[in-house]
Amino acid sequence: MERGYKKRRPGRQIPSDEVITMENVTKAYSTGAPALNGVTLHIKRGEFVFIVGDSGSGKSTLIKLLLRELVPTDGEITVLGYNLKRIKHSKIPKFRRNLGIVFQDFRLLKDRNVYENVAFAQRIIQTPNREIKRNVPSILATVNLAGKYKSKINQLSGGEQQRVALARALVNKPTILLADEPTGNLDPNNSWEIMKLMEQINENGTTVIVVTHNREIVNAMKKRVITMKKGVIIEDEEEGMYIDED
Amino acid sequence: MRISSFFYTIGQGFKNLGRNKWYTLASIATITACLFLFGLFYSIIKNFEHVVKTAEEGVSVTVFFNEGITEEQILVVKSDLEKRAEVREVVYVSADEAWEGFKTDYLGEYADGFTENPLADSANLQIYLNDVSMQEALVTYIESIDVVREVNRSEVTATTLSGLNLLIAYVSAGIIVVLLLVSVFLISNTVTMGISVRKDEINIMKYIGATDFFVRAPFVVEGILIGLIGSAIPLVIIYFVYNHVITYVASKFTMLSSLLDFLPVETLYHTLIPISLCIGIGIGFFGSFITVRKHLHV
Numbered sequence: 108m109e110r111g112y113k114k115r116r117p118g119r120q121i122p123s124d125e126v127i128t129m130e131n132v133t134k135a136y137s138t139g140a141p142a143l144n145g146v147t148l149h150i151k152r153g154e155f156v157f158i159v160g161d162s163g164s165g166k167s168t169l170i171k172l173l174l175r176e177l178v179p180t181d182g183e184i185t186v187l188g189y190n191l192k193r194i195k196h197s198k199i200p201k202f203r204r205n206l207g208i209v210f211q212d213f214r215l216l217k218d219r220n221v222y223e224n225v226a227f228a229q230r231i232i233q234t235p236n237r238e239i240k241r242n243v244p245s246i247l248a249t250v251n252l253a254g255k256y257k258s259k260i261n262q263l264s265g266g267e268q269q270r271v272a273l274a275r276a277l278v279n280k281p282t283i284l285l286a287d288e289p290t291g292n293l294d295p296n297n298s299w300e301i302m303k304l305m306e307q308i309n310e311n312g313t314t315v316i317v318v319t320h321n322r323e324i325v326n327a328m329k330k331r332v333i334t335m336k337k338g339v340i341i342e343d344e345e346e347g348m349y350i351d352e353d
Numbered sequence: 354m355r356i357s358s359f360f361y362t363i364g365q366g367f368k369n370l371g372r373n374k375w376y377t378l379a380s381i382a383t384i385t386a387c388l389f390l391f392g393l394f395y396s397i398i399k400n401f402e403h404v405v406k407t408a409e410e411g412v413s414v415t416v417f418f419n420e421g422i423t424e425e426q427i428l429v430v431k432s433d434l435e436k437r438a439e440v441r442e443v444v445y446v447s448a449d450e451a452w453e454g455f456k457t458d459y460l461g462e463y464a465d466g467f468t469e470n471p472l473a474d475s476a477n478l479q480i481y482l483n484d485v486s487m488q489e490a491l492v493t494y495i496e497s498i499d500v501v502r503e504v505n506r507s508e509v510t511a512t513t514l515s516g517l518n519l520l521i522a523y524v525s526a527g528i529i530v531v532l533l534l535v536s537v538f539l540i541s542n543t544v545t546m547g548i549s550v551r552k553d554e555i556n557i558m559k560y561i562g563a564t565d566f567f568v569r570a571p572f573v574v575e576g577i578l579i580g581l582i583g584s585a586i587p588l589v590i591i592y593f594v595y596n597h598v599i600t601y602v603a604s605k606f607t608m609l610s611s612l613l614d615f616l617p618v619e620t621l622y623h624t625l626i627p628i629s630l631c632i633g634i635g636i637g638f639f640g641s642f643i644t645v646r647k648h649l650h651v
Contacts, residue, residue: 174560197564204562214557218372231563233358279561 124151126283126314127173132182134168141180142168144338150316152282155309157325158318159349160335166318169335170287173316174208175199187282204232207276207313211288213268215260221247221271222256228275246278250304266297273304283314290321298324325349362567366574376546377579384583384636387536388629391529392591395625398525403616405517410441412514414480414492415505422500424476430498431478437494439487444479451475486515536636545644555648565649572641580637584629591625592618 127150135141143165150156158166171177172184175191184191189202215224222243229239247253250270260268269289276284286305290298302317302324309315319325325332325348332347333340370377418427424447431443446454452475480495482488488506495504558568599615 200559200562200564202562203560206560206562208560214553216554216557227557228561230358230361231558231561231567233355233567235355236357275561 125149126152126187127316128183128185129172130183132172132179132184134165134172134177135180141338143172143179145182146338146340148333148340148343150314152314153309153312155306155315155328155330156317157328157330157332157347157349158316158335159320159322159325159332163337164335165338166335167287168338170285170316170318173283173285174206175202204279205282207279207281207284209269209272209276209284209286209289211291213265213272213292215268215271215275217260219260220256221252221258221260221263224260224271225274225278228278232279234279242278246274249277250274264297265293266300269293269297269301270304273301273308277308277313281313283316284308286315286317286319288318288320290319290324295323302328322349358567362570363574365571366578369571369575370578373551377575379546380579380637381583381586383539384536384580384633385586387532387539388584388633389587389590391532391536391632392587392625392629394525394528394532395628396591396595396621398521398528399621399624400616402518402521404614405514405521407614408510409485409514410481412482412485412488412507412510414482414488414495416478416480416495416501417474417503417505418476418500419502420474422476426500427476427478430500434478434480434495437491439483439491440480441483442481444481446477446479448474448476451477485510486518533632536632552648555645559649568649569642569645572645573638576637576641577634578637580633580635580640581630583637584633588622588626588629592622595621 127148129146129148132143132146132148133141134143146165146169158169160166168177172179172191173186175186175189175194179192182192186202187205189198191202194202216227219227225243225246226239229242234242244253244256247256250273252267252270252274255263255267260271263271269292273289284305289301289305293301298321305315305317306328329346331345332342332349334342334347334349416430418430427445431445434440434443480491482491488508492504492506495501555568595618599618602615
């Protein structure tokens with residue numbers, strides 16, 4: 108996936124262990140102040156990073172930029188060697204196959220069962236049936252849902268639905284897992300269960316980036332914490348804490 | 354594309370019909386209603402056109418020749434006229450045939466008093482046209498031939514039929530354009546409604562890394578199937594309604610049967626089936642293709 112050192116403009120070369128590089132990234136919408144304002148960020152392969160901050164701090168915009176759902180107004184973003192400002196529209200699907208994404212509202216297909224929801228991610232990238240039949244039960248076992256593969260989505264609890272979403276994000280073996288408020292709709296027990304799964308995934312080599320408001324989890328997990336406010340990074344600490352500014 | 358992906362796409366197109374029952378029913382009903390109206394007007398217009406065409410075929414121009422002309426000379430003129438594009442058929446009526454016809458039509462037993470043919474100079478050519486609007490040009494040409502004495506034609510009939518033909522062309526074009534515009538409007542609304550319900554599904558596919566083709570293909574297959582069903586239903590309904598109506602009119606209004614010569618349903622369907630299927634499938638295809646495109650930029 109990664110393309111080692113790649114020449115960029117201006118100057119700096121990207122180290123081969125860096126999976127995400129943002130240099131002076133600004134994202135402005137047509138009205139109001141910029142959602143991101145000159146953000147510089149480097150994330151290495153295998154890191155577990157929390158991105159925290161109040162509503163309107165620019166966290167969601169950051170995730171959308173990393174997914175190439177948005178294009179920066181200024182600055183450069185390189186993810187796994189892909190320059191997201193210059194990438195061709197036809198190359199975006201191939202780029203996104205390196206990412207796993209988990210949303211707060213799960214975004215599962217309610218008219219399909221657990222197995223079909225996970226297999227859906229594999230079918231989209233045209234994985235052969237033989238491999239789908241091998242991979243899906245295996246990933247469902249990882250998220251402790253092997254016994255519920257036939258269940259419809261509306262028969263599952265919130266925590267189980269998020270585990271299905273996690274399985275769907277992981278089944279294609281992404282290099283980076285992006286989670287946008289993954290515990291936002293869950294009770295504390297289920298939230299911890301999801302975070303433990305993510306930690307386990309991270310230990311297996313996947314870079315994990317979690318956008319969250321959950322102070323308790325952030326402070327307990329002792330991971331890198333990037334704090335944002337009004338579109339800028341105000342703090343970036345290894346084993347950081349989510350400090351209540353109020 | 355892998356074969357398994359191809360069949361998956363086709364399968365998803367079929368499954369989508371069931372997954373979105375109300376949307377599917379609404380789309381099929383819209384296309385059915387539009388194509389039913391289209392088929393109905395098409396049948397009426399085609400029959401009207403057929404009646405006018407039948408009337409046109411009866412219209413002829415009769416050409417009489419100067420005294421003393423030989424049959425060979427008339428046949429040369431006949432041969433020349435047959436080469437003209439607007440001429441469908443030229444019938445040579447000899448003086449004897451003209452007299453026989455006259456006797457049968459008007460004289461009956463009183464014809465016995467005639468020992469010679471009083472219509473000796475009445476050998477003529479009866480010309481039937483492909484298009485009555487060309488009658489005037491043909492008459493001008495015939496009148497310029499030396500051996501021609503007189504040309505008989507009915508200008509009123511020709512003008513009326515030409516006018517009717519033009520009217521049918523305008524009316525049918527107008528109705529078809531209006532129906533198509535209404536169809537496109539209704540169908541695009543229905544498709545937009547259906548796609549917005551599935552916007553999340555399209556978004557998820559795009560986030561996971563589906564290509565535009567892979568996202569679009571099941572929706573397009575679904576659109577084509579809806580178009581196919583939506584065009585087949587009115588064809589079946591019109592088939593039975595049409596047969597019922599022409600049988601009813603023929604049995605109840607026998608006086609009209611000589612005037613109204615309905616087209617057989619097979620003749621009508623020879624063109625109506627391909628047109629309806631093309632419109633239905635085309636609307637389904639382009640409707641889904643264009644509407645999905647709006648949601649692909651995720």
